[in-house]
Amino acid sequence: MGQGTKQRQWVKPASAPNSEINVTPLVDVVLVLLIIFMVVTPLLEKDILVRVPETEVENEPPPEPDAQQIIVQVDKDGTYSINTEQIAAADYVTRLKRMLNAKKPDEKVVFFMADDAANYGKLVVALDGARAAGAKILGMATELPPNAVIPGALPTTPEGAPPAPAPTP
Template sequence: MAMGLHSQGKARRGGRSRAPMAEINVTPLVDVMLVLLIIFMVTAPLLKAAVPIELPESRAKAMSEEAAQVTISIRRDGVIFFEASPLAPGELLDRLASVSPEPDGKMPLVTLRADKALDYGRVMEVMGELNRAGFTSISLVTDVSGG
């Protein structure tokens, strides 16, 4: 209604009777943004678990994630991964030495993901290397069961 008011009683050049529309329809933009949001929400957890391992189950409550953390994964065959890259035997300490402390001087949190079929001694060896490198805050990652 309000669009047509400004053109009443005036003769337009070129015979045009409508003014150009200066509104933007944001509905398609919102639709696209919601679809992208859903895609990112679905894929973000998959990016975190780049090394496929079978985690042991636990009924513990899930902890909140910290911004500065390092993920160490141990696959069923004993291969150790720093974030998503595999390490050669004995390379873990060198990689841990390259991790810089947080601004407050603390070392970042280490999340240790180990396959449930691994020997307990192998997991303890890796935890010992983490401790020797100065990482004292270590979280063991498990699969949270619904029961």
């Protein structure tokens, strides 16, 4: 062999390529996660202290509704009624103010009844108007009191007969 010739050497791999997953780092990561969860889990179960208000039981029934209560109704078309008398929206506050000025300061209570299909904005305007008229307590009624007169319905006496016509002033 001459001096100018170079020999090429080929390196043969000693074994076939390894195509298996190395499990050791995977086990290390899983064990670290297990330790983290074991430390965090007791912290998640810690109770939060909450102060709950005490309940009061009332033994006396609520007072009976009287004819002097002010009940504002909001119909589905947005009209206002004070004690079953329809009022224009422009006159609502002034009429309510007149009615509330005749009452004692601790009796300025206004109840509201709104039709299920009534506009919520109209009810809010009625509530704001009652507060502007001087109402101290605003209440929401879900049912008419037993002595209330429903517009358009004929009131009846307990026996079922229509009552005698009311005297006109």
